Amino acid sequence: MLPLFQKTKKLKDVSSAEKLAWLRLWRTENVGPATFYRLLDRYQSAETALAHLPDLAKRGGRAKPLKAPETGAIEKEYEALLKYGGDFICAYEENFPVILSTLDDAPPVLSYMGNISLLQKPCFGVVGARNASLNGRKFTEKLARDMGEAGYTVVSGLARGIDTAAHEGSLKTGTVAVLAGGLDVIYPPENDKLYKAIADKGLLITEQALSQPMYPQIFPKRNRIISGLSEGTIIVEATMKSGSMITARLAAEQGREVFAVPGFPLDPRAEGPNYLIRQGAKLATGAEDILQELQEFKPRINAQNLQQELQEKSTDIYINDNGDYTAQIYGILSSTPVTVDEIVRICQLSTGSVLSTLLDLELAGRILRLPGQRICRLENDA
Numbered sequence: 001m002l003p004l005f006q007k008t009k010k011l012k013d014v015s016s017a018e019k020l021a022w023l024r025l026w027r028t029e030n031v032g033p034a035t036f037y038r039l040l041d042r043y044q045s046a047e048t049a050l051a052h053l054p055d056l057a058k059r060g061g062r063a064k065p066l067k068a069p070e071t072g073a074i075e076k077e078y079e080a081l082l083k084y085g086g087d088f089i090c091a092y093e094e095n096f097p098v099i100l101s102t103l104d105d106a107p108p109v110l111s112y113m114g115n116i117s118l119l120q121k122p123c124f125g126v127v128g129a130r131n132a133s134l135n136g137r138k139f140t141e142k143l144a145r146d147m148g149e150a151g152y153t154v155v156s157g158l159a160r161g162i163d164t165a166a167h168e169g170s171l172k173t174g175t176v177a178v179l180a181g182g183l184d185v186i187y188p189p190e191n192d193k194l195y196k197a198i199a200d201k202g203l204l205i206t207e208q209a210l211s212q213p214m215y216p217q218i219f220p221k222r223n224r225i226i227s228g229l230s231e232g233t234i235i236v237e238a239t240m241k242s243g244s245m246i247t248a249r250l251a252a253e254q255g256r257e258v259f260a261v262p263g264f265p266l267d268p269r270a271e272g273p274n275y276l277i278r279q280g281a282k283l284a285t286g287a288e289d290i291l292q293e294l295q296e297f298k299p300r301i302n303a304q305n306l307q308q309e310l311q312e313k314s315t316d317i318y319i320n321d322n323g324d325y326t327a328q329i330y331g332i333l334s335s336t337p338v339t340v341d342e343i344v345r346i347c348q349l350s351t352g353s354v355l356s357t358l359l360d361l362e363l364a365g366r367i368l369r370l371p372g373q374r375i376c377r378l379e380n381d382a
Helices: 016-026 033-043 046-059 071-084 116-120 134-149 162-170 189-201 218-229 243-253 268-278 287-294 303-312 326-332 340-347 351-363
Strands: 087-090 109-114 123-127 153-156 175-178 203-206 232-235 257-260 367-370 374-377
Touching: 016 033, 016 046, 016 071, 016 087, 016 109, 033 046, 033 351, 046 351, 071 087, 109 116, 109 189, 116 175, 116 203, 123 134, 123 162, 123 218, 123 243, 134 153, 134 162, 134 287, 153 162, 153 218, 162 175, 162 189, 175 189, 175 218, 189 203, 218 243, 232 243, 232 268, 232 287, 243 257, 243 268, 257 268, 257 287, 326 340, 326 351, 340 351, 351 367
Parallel strands: 123 153, 123 232, 153 175, 175 203, 232 257
Antiparallel strands: 087 109, 109 203, 367 374
8 A cells, every 4th residue: 555645745835725625624524544645645735635525525425525624714713723722733833743653643733732742752551440459450550650750742532430540650751642622622621630640740742622512422533643652552450341452453553562450350450461462462561571572663654765765656556537437436345444555456556546436436435445544445335
């Protein structure tokens, strides 16, 4: 798969209008991370991509107009963000974390409040149970403090339990809270003081719009950022069906190191970490175990190599031969995911034609992109 746009190519002299266009495109209906970067690969600017969205969605079979926020609404969002004390950063900017930009589904835009330079240090993720044990909290606080003193920024999700302990342990050395909702949505409410302390001494980030409420499906999206920012992630306590286990899976899929703290077999909070260790996660009983492993860590995709590959490959891979393959490609899709390569093989089409058609279908809201470059029909359109 062609690397996606210029996530590691730090652009200069980008106009403020184009930066706001990035935010507007990111807030547009049916535009996820992969679609966002493919649109920029194809049109080379967010403003140009926005102008082509209606035709693309129509070609994909969408009857209703695509919902894109007006420029005025985006300007108001930005003004409100600045008034709140925040700002936003785009993936082409110098301070955007390179390790996050290597992900296929890296957020193109992050809203933040606090010290953005903390993302330039190596990061380490810490997640675990909300109903953490006292020992689990003590362990986590010491671990976070030790990792911070070793030069790492500690990343977590501001949840109760293990997340809270991780932030408290690393507040002096540098901690990042990745929020599931908008930058001004404090959850849980009892972490109000911690939220304010992190805003003052650390960093709060989110890909969501200001005041965006939380819902169940939003947490895995947040979790991919925690693991994506981090060279490694540790799971301290977690049940098998917890969000922490989702974070562990995402970290493994992203090519990051996964660590787990073993626990007593009869404690349900030990089920997740013990399972991960059996599956090959690194057992960790302290920062020294982690630091030794991370000495060998290299990001799954080297950012410099990615930039070079982008310069060598032409973006015309996304331009088809003007044929309309919507019905042909959509006809072979079902609720069972398939890869782009499988679609190319079955339909006997060029990669460019398939990618171009999938872009239209996604903007029309008729398909869903899944991790691993897989595609499926949306259930309500099958």
